[in-house]
Amino acid sequence: MVSVPQRFAGFRSASSVLADPGxxxxxKKAALLSxxxxxxxxxxxxxxxxxNRARILKDIGQxxxxxEKSGQASDEWKHRSRRRLNTGG
Incomplete structure (x- = not known):
């Protein structure tokens, strides 16, 4: 019998990976994909x-x-900041 890993690299959930400030x-993306x-x-x-596997996979997907959304927001913020610096406004 093969057990489904409930934890990964010490993380209890996908959200705990996202919450890790270190x-x-x-x-974070690499850990979730692994x-x-x-x-x-x-x-x-x-x-x-x-x-359990389906639940964990769903959590990882979310x-x-x-x-990805937070990365897009960060990229958009950087783009806007650069544009303001370049236009002086």
Missing amino acids: LSRTQ WREALNRQTPASGKEKA ALVSL
């Missing part, structure tokens, strides 16, 4: 494990979307 955006890959490599043995 990780860069790139590191966790997802580890889950996808394993075949859950029971219905409960399948449900965290990746959130991370």
Whole structure:
């Protein structure tokens, strides 16, 4: 019987990866993608494990979307700041 990893690299949830102030955006994305890959490599043995795996995969997917959105907002802010500096306004 193969157990579905409930934790990854000491993180209890995808949101705990996002909340870690010691990780860069790139590191957070890498950790989430690695966790997802580890889950996808394993075949859950029971219905409960399948449900847990599906829940964790959904959480990871939502965290990746959130991370992407925050990156886009940050990139947009940087672009606006540069434009203001270049136009003097």
